Amino acid sequence: MKENYHHGNLKNELLETSIQMISEKGFEYLSLRKVANLCGVSHNAIYRHFESKEQLISCCRKYVTEALTERLEQTIKGMETSKLETLEALCEAYVSFYREHPTYFSALYRNSDRKIIFTLEKVEENYPPFELFRGVVCANIEKRNMTKEEGENYLFRLWSLVHGMISLFIASNVELRGDLKQEELLCKGFTIN
Template sequence: MAKRGYHHGNLAQALVDAALKLIEEKGPTGFTLSEAAKLAGVTPAAVYRHFEGREQLIAECARQGYEIFGDLMEHAYNSGQPSALASFEATGRAYLAFARKHPGHYVAMFESSLNVQRHPELHAVAARANGVLERAAADLSQHIPADRRPPAQMFSAHIWALSHGVVELFARNSPGTNVPYPPEDLLEAGIGIYLRGLGLIAPD
């Protein structure tokens, strides 16, 4: 009797979907290709028709994640126009929303220790997604005098680090890190403090 996996028409995507479930449950290094194959309903040998190994499979998970992430960031950026401040704040919220809705993709993208440079397609989509936040930072920083203006890449990196920290500590049910504030409020307050320090919004 044929394995059911051969009947679903898209073996590569079935393996990606299986890997995403395993990544969410066990982390990017907590599963084997054999487990992904079993979950997809195919033999372990069938995996190698599409992926050279686990790293390439995880890289495809990350690539698809960056595609979704980039679309969400673009939408968030455009939804705030024509206000540079609204666009910037929307991209920060989009980061948190993505991490919550797509945890498997998020882990594959940011916690798998992939060398993005080794995967050209992954590098391209990652650059596109990351570029949205940098563009939002560049737009907003135009309101800062040139002699006090941080580089847009540094500006966006600070917000990325803040967003990532909120996700890791408070939006993924990490034990021992409960606080009486929703992650959205923590992120909004943190971004507000940062922007006030740059003189981009008025003090409360």
């Protein structure tokens, strides 16, 4: 075990290690002591950042949500929300984020208390990345003069497309062969009416 003194950002290292552990073995395997051991710090060091396993899990989810939200906001910054290109960029950024950080997906969605409300109206307590996604989709729905029912179906289909692609791209038992390109697969999904 390392000395009690730790160089760098210990809290982020603890979060990243926890996320990896959750992804590989599930929440039931996670313990503060195991995380401390993997990070090479004393068991007391982790308790300076997290009081309990539940708080650690909550912080992991918050960490991933904030990173994803920031990535999505930066992607569409300065873009016109009603343009199809903005929606495509947003979806591609969403999928790319989880391809770059595959462990984040299961840490966020496995046994999650995260609530997503599928509606065209803004919902303050909605999951922030979904709320951002919903806003861009709604701008596109309005521009395309869809009915409320068509818009609700479009929102649901696009979210399903994005999450389905993420699940396939990060699955260890799925092998993609040929010339499948993420951008093209996503764009083809937007033409469904």
